[in-house]
Amino acid sequence: MFLLIRAFMRLCTRATALPADPEELQLDPNKPVVYVMRDRSVADAAVVHQATRKQKLSAANSSLSLGKQHLRRSYFYLYKRGVTGTRQRDALVPPRLRKLVRALHDNPDLDVQLVPVSVFWGRQPEKENSLWRILFSDTWAPPGFIKKFLIILTQGRDLYLQFSPPVSLRVLADQSDDVDQVVRKTSRVLRVHFRRQQEAAIGPDLSHRRTLTNDIIQSPAVRQAIQEEIASSEDKEEKVTARARGYALEIAADYSHTVIRALELFLNWVWNRLYDGIRLYNLDNLTQVARDHEVIYVPCHRSHIDYLLLSFVVYRNGLVPPHIAAGINLNLPVVGTILRRGGAFFMRRSFRDNPLYAAVFYEYLHTITARGFSIEYFIEGGRSRSGRMLQPRTGMLAMTLRSFLRDARKPIAFVPVYVGYEKVIEGGSYIGELHGKKKKKESVFGLLKSVKVLRSHFGQVHVNFGEPIKLVDFLDDHREGWRGETLDAQESPDWFKQTVNALGQEVATRINAAAVANPVNLISLALLATPKHTMDLQQLRQQLQLYITLLNEAPYSDTACLADTDADALIDYGLKHEFLLRVSHPLGDVVTTDPATALQMAYVRNNSLHLFVLPGLICSLFFNARSLNQSTLQRMVALLYPFFRNEYFLHWQEGDELTDAVNRIVGMLEAHGLVERDGDCLHGAPIHTVASDMLAHLGQTVMPSLERYYLTIRLLVQYGGGRLEAEQLAELASRTTQRLSLLYEFNSPEFFDKVVLRTFIQQLLDTGLVWKDEAGMLQFGDHLRALDDEARRILSTDVSQAIQRVTRVPELERALADEPHSQT
Numbered sequence: 001m002f003l004l005i006r007a008f009m010r011l012c013t014r015a016t017a018l019p020a021d022p023e024e025l026q027l028d029p030n031k032p033v034v035y036v037m038r039d040r041s042v043a044d045a046a047v048v049h050q051a052t053r054k055q056k057l058s059a060a061n062s063s064l065s066l067g068k069q070h071l072r073r074s075y076f077y078l079y080k081r082g083v084t085g086t087r088q089r090d091a092l093v094p095p096r097l098r099k100l101v102r103a104l105h106d107n108p109d110l111d112v113q114l115v116p117v118s119v120f121w122g123r124q125p126e127k128e129n130s131l132w133r134i135l136f137s138d139t140w141a142p143p144g145f146i147k148k149f150l151i152i153l154t155q156g157r158d159l160y161l162q163f164s165p166p167v168s169l170r171v172l173a174d175q176s177d178d179v180d181q182v183v184r185k186t187s188r189v190l191r192v193h194f195r196r197q198q199e200a201a202i203g204p205d206l207s208h209r210r211t212l213t214n215d216i217i218q219s220p221a222v223r224q225a226i227q228e229e230i231a232s233s234e235d236k237e238e239k240v241t242a243r244a245r246g247y248a249l250e251i252a253a254d255y256s257h258t259v260i261r262a263l264e265l266f267l268n269w270v271w272n273r274l275y276d277g278i279r280l281y282n283l284d285n286l287t288q289v290a291r292d293h294e295v296i297y298v299p300c301h302r303s304h305i306d307y308l309l310l311s312f313v314v315y316r317n318g319l320v321p322p323h324i325a326a327g328i329n330l331n332l333p334v335v336g337t338i339l340r341r342g343g344a345f346f347m348r349r350s351f352r353d354n355p356l357y358a359a360v361f362y363e364y365l366h367t368i369t370a371r372g373f374s375i376e377y378f379i380e381g382g383r384s385r386s387g388r389m390l391q392p393r394t395g396m397l398a399m400t401l402r403s404f405l406r407d408a409r410k411p412i413a414f415v416p417v418y419v420g421y422e423k424v425i426e427g428g429s430y431i432g433e434l435h436g437k438k439k440k441k442e443s444v445f446g447l448l449k450s451v452k453v454l455r456s457h458f459g460q461v462h463v464n465f466g467e468p469i470k471l472v473d474f475l476d477d478h479r480e481g482w483r484g485e486t487l488d489a490q491e492s493p494d495w496f497k498q499t500v501n502a503l504g505q506e507v508a509t510r511i512n513a514a515a516v517a518n519p520v521n522l523i524s525l526a527l528l529a530t531p532k533h534t535m536d537l538q539q540l541r542q543q544l545q546l547y548i549t550l551l552n553e554a555p556y557s558d559t560a561c562l563a564d565t566d567a568d569a570l571i572d573y574g575l576k577h578e579f580l581l582r583v584s585h586p587l588g589d590v591v592t593t594d595p596a597t598a599l600q601m602a603y604v605r606n607n608s609l610h611l612f613v614l615p616g617l618i619c620s621l622f623f624n625a626r627s628l629n630q631s632t633l634q635r636m637v638a639l640l641y642p643f644f645r646n647e648y649f650l651h652w653q654e655g656d657e658l659t660d661a662v663n664r665i666v667g668m669l670e671a672h673g674l675v676e677r678d679g680d681c682l683h684g685a686p687i688h689t690v691a692s693d694m695l696a697h698l699g700q701t702v703m704p705s706l707e708r709y710y711l712t713i714r715l716l717v718q719y720g721g722g723r724l725e726a727e728q729l730a731e732l733a734s735r736t737t738q739r740l741s742l743l744y745e746f747n748s749p750e751f752f753d754k755v756v757l758r759t760f761i762q763q764l765l766d767t768g769l770v771w772k773d774e775a776g777m778l779q780f781g782d783h784l785r786a787l788d789d790e791a792r793r794i795l796s797t798d799v800s801q802a803i804q805r806v807t808r809v810p811e812l813e814r815a816l817a818d819e820p821h822s823q824t
Contacts, residue, residue, distance in 0.1 A: 009046045013156035017051045017163065018318050027113060027166055032066065033058045034100065034169075035075040036116045038194040040092070043152055044119045045075065051117075051161050060117075066103035066110060071096050075117075078191055091191070093183060101182045104173040113166035116190060118197045120162070120318075121155040158261070160318055162197060196291050199320075199372055213248040216363045217241065225359035240356070247360040250331075251345050253323050253368075259341035260321060267312045274425075274458050278309070281464040281516060281561045283317060289413045289468045290319055294369065296400060297322050297376035298507050299417035301383045301390075302607070303424050305461075310376060310417060311343065313463055323368055325377035325396060365396075366403040372410055375400075379507055383426070386753055387606030389512055389649050392504030398492075401500055404471060405485055414503075416466035416510040420607050422459030422520040422577075427600040459520060459577055466514030466559050469506060478502055505649070512649045513557040515608045519564055519573040522547050523580065524605035525612065527593060529700035534592040537582075539693070541567045546672070546694050547612070554661075554668045556611045557651060609701065610648035615665050616701030617644060620794055622675070622684035623699060630666075630680050637662055639790065643709060644702070646763045647756065669695070704751050707799060710791040711737055712760060714807045716770070717788050721779040726761050729778060733757045740806050 019025065027033060035052070037044055049060040064071040076096035100112050172186050216222060222244060229240045271278060289295065297314075299306055311321040326344040330336060336346070345364065351357045368375065381393035404412055475482045478499050487496065526543045527533050535543070544567040551562045564570055571591070574580035579601060580591045593601065614637075621628060621636055628636075641658060644650060652658045666682065669675040674695045676683045685691035712733045716724065724732070737752035764770040769784045792800050 005042055005046050009043060009050065009152070009156075012152050013047055013159050015047055015051055015159045015161055017055055017161045019163065022055045022057055022163075025115070025163060025165055027057070027115075031111050031113050032064055033074065033113045033115055033166070034064065034071070034096070035060045036114050036190055037075060037077045037119065038079055038191075038198075040077045040080045041119075041148070043148060045073075047119060047159065048075065048117050048161065051163075055163075066100065066112070067107045069099040069103040069106075071099060078187055078194070091187070094187065097186060098179060098183050100169060101173055101179050101186070104170060105177070105179065111168055111170035114169055114186075114190070115166050116164040116193050116197070118162040118164070118194060120160040120198075121151045121158070162318055164193065164197065193291075209249075209252050209254045212364075212367065213245060213252060216248050216360060216367060217245055219363050219367075222359050222363050225356045229356045244356055244360050247357050248364060250328075251347065251361055251364050252340075253343050253345040254340045255323070255343050256341040259338060260315065260343070263308075263338070263342050264312060264315055267308055271309075271312070271461075274456070276457075276460045278313065278461045278463060279516075279563065280313065280317075281462070282514065282559055283465055285465040285468060285559070286314075286319070286415055287317070289415065289470075290374075292411065293413035293468075293470065294372050294410045295319075295322070295374040296412060296414045297374065297417055298379055298414050298511070299376070299419055300511050301378035301380045302387070302419060302421060303383060303426055305421075305425060306378070306419050307344070307376060309419065309461065309463070314374075320374060322374040322376040325375070362399055362402070365399050366406065369400065369403045369412075370407050370409055379504055386756070387603035388609070388647075388756075389508050390755070391759060392501075392508050394500045394504040397503050397507070398496075398500045401471070401496070401503070402487055405482070405487060412471040414469040414471065414507055416469070416507055416514055418462075418464040418466060418511050418514040418516060420462040420464070420516045420518055420521070422461075422518055422604060423457075423600060424603060425456075425458065427603055457577070460518065460563075462516040462518050462561075462563060464514040464516050464559065464561055466510045469503070469510065474503060474506070475499070508649045509651050510559075512610050513651050514559040514561075515556070515611055516561045516563055517547070517551055517608050517611060519570045520577075520579055520601065520604045521608040522570055523574045524601035525609065525701065526697070527580070527591070528598060528602055528605055529697055529703075532592070533598050534590055537571070537589045537591055540591055541571060542690065543694060543697055544570050546674075546698065549672065550615055550665075550668060551611065553671075554615070554664045560611060610650060612698070612701045613644050613648050613650060613705075614641075614652070614661060615669075616698055617641070618662060618665055618669070619674075619695050619699035620702050620706065621699075622682075622695060623796060624793060626684045626687075628682050630682060633666070633682060634659060634662060636790070636794075639787070640706075640709075642767060643760060643763055644705065646766075647705065647759060674698075703795075703799075706791060706794060707740075707803065708733075708737060708751065708757065709760060710788070710795060710800070711740065711803050711807060712757060713764075713784060713788045713791065714803060716778060716780060717785060718807055722773060722775075722777045724778050725776055726758075726765070726772070726778060730754055730758045730761055733761075736806055740802065743802070743806070 035048060037048060045060065052058065052060045058074065060073065060075045062074050064074045073096070076094040078092060078094065080090050080092055104110050104112065167189070169186065172189070173182050175185070176182050226237070226240050226244055229235070229243075230237055233240070286295070297310060299310055307324045307326065311324065315321045321343050324339075324342075324344045326339060326346050328346045328348050330339060330344070331346045336344075340346070345368075347361060348354075348357065351361065365375075377396045379392040379394070379397060380390040382390075384390050400412070479485070479495055487493075522544055523540075525547065526540055527535060548562065548565050548567065551560070552565070564573070571580065574591075575582055579593060579597060581593055583590045583592060617637060617640060618633065621633060638654065638658065641650075641652075641654065645652070645654075652661045666675060670677055670682075673691045674685050676685070685695055712729065715732055715736065716729060731754070734752050734754040734757055737757070741751050761770070764784070765772070769787065770778050770780045773779050795803075
């Protein structure tokens with residue numbers, strides 16, 4: 001009979017077993033394996049047996065003898081379906097588990113590896129009033145014979161098996177001499193595991209959207225907001241309640257497995273048209289934490305592709321797609337419906353002046369958080385136009401933290417996700433916006449026009465899952481006694497604001513710590529550091545090899561990754577995909593790129609530029625001073641590092657951690673001949689040598705930032721204290737850097753990005769180098785003048801003189817008066 005069932009299952013099913021490589025389970029070949037399934041099901045047992053044979057594991061259907069105990073099959077289950085007509089499972093006391101525990105008590109040297117196997121026939125969350133669920137879906141309710149048969153026929157091609165790491169039965173058996181007690185405890189541990197595994201794979205039980213909306217409207221917080229709105233607007237209660245209900249329906253997702261499955265197939269086709277492949281890194285950081293935490297995905301935001309890509313990757317790797325916070329601008333006809341059914345919930349850009357909307361949105365977020373849904377949102381707010389990580393906007397983080405303090409049913413883990421493109425679809429529009437063009441509003445017509453991108457090619461996509469931030473641990477480190485804290489709906493004490501800001505900085509820092517250096521990143525970093533974006537082919541090869549060596553021998557972080565490790569392969573990739581143009585020459589070929597491609601490459605370079613900022617800063621210090629004492633080098637780095645750390649979200653803490661990082665990088669430079677040591681003195685490689693050129697080239701990494709810093713400080717010093725407000729200085733610095741780029745061919749629009757300049761000015765205020773007087777004007781002292789002198793000594797003479805020329809106040813004011821308004 002079992003043979004016939006196995007034959008039938010081979011015809012009707014196609015299973016995907018995770019992990020794909022059985023070695024990841026780290027099974028001990030000298031210890032027997034027994035598989036554990038949740039439900040008593042001949043169909044499940046058949047597919048598990050087939051999967052174990054396919055994975056070349058010990059067969060689930062094989063017999064096992066341990067001393068006096070004999071098992072006909074190497075598996076057992078924990079539940080059986082309840083009495084006919086019920087929707088419940090009845091827990092069992094597995095007889096085979098009892099035999100195993102007795103065998104271990106009789107033979108102290110034996111151990112058994114229990115391997116839980118979760119079987120998912122499709123991965124549709126349960127949904128009220130859904131005919132699809134009633135007939136076909138394998139959900140939280142146990143299916144009967146007819147339903148199981150229909151599930152096999154309809155979901156057999158969407159079958160997933162999740163093999164979990166083994167549990168040592170010996171560890172559990174040694175905790176008690178009572179066989180029954182060990183069996184009960186082992187069963188309880190395994191049941192908790194299966195429940196968490198199912199929540200991670202198909203999500204918690206879903207309520208119908210309208211049921212969820214009703215619950216939100218009836219919540220105390222929203223009822224109070226309705227009463228306050230009635231008092232302030234004098235509208236009738238029915239009208240205000242209807243308005244709140246409309247807000248809830250505007251916000252709420254309407255998750256549909258049918259749409260998720262259709263999107264998976266469609267997006268798989270789209271990715272194959274657009275990209276050479278999607279490369280994943282550190283997926284274990286996600287899968288391990290998803291077992292016992294509610295996951296909040298916090299990716300960087302570079303493209304509209306981000307949220308589609310992440311949901312696709314998560315679903316393809318056996319986890320439920322997250323609910324995604326999307327801007328209301330994406331709630332377009334047809335498109336908005338599809339996104340909503342794919343898990344998107346929509347939010348307005350700002351609702352500070354609409355307390356009723358704020359109350360409804362917060363209650364919705366709290367409801368889905370408390371029910372255990374995974375969520376995704378972008379802490380940058382909008383997409384980065386420059387390719388760099390933007391300063392965090394902490395509104396969603398604050399609401400998440402407030403919700404957790406209100407009802408911490410399940411621990412929360414933030415999973416930072418780095419998404420690196422080799423070419424972004426929106427690259428052209430980003431460049432235009434940085435040059436002053438207005439952002440185009442999303443529309444269905446614009447979406448239809450964008451279909452033409454399917455004829456283009458965008459290289460590979462690199463997705464890296466960073467080190468998770470477990471919220472409980474983070475709060476323990478930042479707020480002693482937080483477990484006793486309660487916050488009113490509108491209450492935001494100083495400790496809460498500080499904790500949220502610290503969390504935002506930590507998320508951004510860990511996203512950057514998970515950067516992937518892909519071929520276009522590295523090629524762009526090398527090529528764009530030259531005045532004409534042209535290099536000798538051999539010079540490019542050597543510079544790329546230096547970057548690879550640096551990331552291997554002095555890695556930026558434990559989660560940062562390097563996509564390829566062969567310099568020649570990187571160059572071939574750049575030529576093949578037309579990022580590089582090869583120009584033949586009798587004295588040796590050179591490579592270059594065209595101006596339009598160079599602008600797009602600047603965006604890609606900025607995605608991972610932070611990986612090389614500290615090495616670049618160290619190398620830049622040897623530009624004018626060819627020799628430096630180790631202590632002088634450390635002092636100069638410590639002086640400038642806070643500004644770079646704030647701009648690039650670098651992860652080293654000031655003090656010993658930074659000192660150790662500098663020493664590692666210097667040791668690597670010394671080992672490869674770029675720096676020589678004479679006692680405590682460090683010497684840059686002799687000028688006019690290959691090593692000297694490589695040292696200078698790496699130093700060019702930070703030159704735009706140093707020039708921006710120096711120009712801004714120079715402007716403030718030139719104008720003097722008490723003459724400029726912070727926003728005036730930012731505007732003046734932006735115009736001046738733009739003028740400098742026109743005069744001296746800085747071919748990168750983020751060089752004069754006002755957002756970056758505002759961030760630097762704020763850092764000057766935060767460090768106390770600059771302060772505001774009673775009138776709001778900027779004041780400064782001798783420390784800023786000293787920093788002005790230090791920065792000038794680092795820059796080359798030509799650049800320093802150029803900056804001093806464009807920042808001379810009388811000439812500058814005349815030039816700005818003559819500038820067309822369109823250049824602002």
